[in-house]
């Protein structure tokens with residue numbers, strides 16, 4: 001199976017720090033990949049490079065898109081921003097959703113930024129919120145939702161545009177274990193529906209439920225294991 005996302009020699013250097021050091025990684029369509037490693041090992045840097053949030057200081061990231069392969073590393077800021085808006089979904093601990101907007105507006109805005117008219121965007125957003133168990137909370141300001149409810153809004157927003165590839169950074173980090181498990185259920189449900197997930201986590205319980213676990217140490221991949229039961233166990 002050809003990869004959805006492919007990194008080669010991916011490196012990120014800051015003055016005095018090699019945050020990522022020559023990572024090769026292929027992410028296959030439809031798999032869930034947990035990225036683990038000690039604090040400072042380069043997990044978030046890898047996620048940001050794979051998702052075109054940061055540009056690498058060396059190496060390549062190639063994303064298979066309906067229009068053909070795209071060299072994400074070579075795109076300028078505006079092109080990467082457009083790629084993220086149109087092709088990728090994000091579930092981060094904070095920073096992407098706006099407290100002063102309602103749950104519905106936070107989801108609908110992802111479509112409106114892609115040119116979908118407000119009425120159609122609101123209708124699709126409402127459908128996603130209902131599918132994620134938030135019916136009745138559409139008009140609640142995000143700041144008045146619980147952490148678990150806010151993550152459901154983030155998961156709705158990540159999928160409403162039709163993104164096939166989802167990136168999550170510690171999506172359960174701020175949640176109690178039961179709420180965290182429910183949020184993970186929803187992310188894995190997206191994978192069961194054919195999406196692909198790359199999730200940075202410190203939580204061994206989260207990693208254990210993913211198809212594959214990539215472990216970083218000092219900016220390098222030191223282990224890459226697939227669950228025995230998952231399809232195409234080749235790594």
Ligand SMILES: Nc1ncnc2c1ncn2[C@@H]1O[C@H](COP(=O)(O)OP(=O)(O)OP(=O)(O)O)[C@@H](O)[C@H]1O
Nearest residue numbers: 014017018019037038039040041042043044045046
């Ligand atoms: N903007 C930056 N400027 C300088 N150094 C940075 C920057 N961002 C990250 N680093 C450094 O790069 C290394 C990797 O950081 P990164 O955040 O990717 O690690 P991480 O594994 O995600 O850590 P954590 O689990 O604590 O979130 C660390 O040494 C970090 O201090």
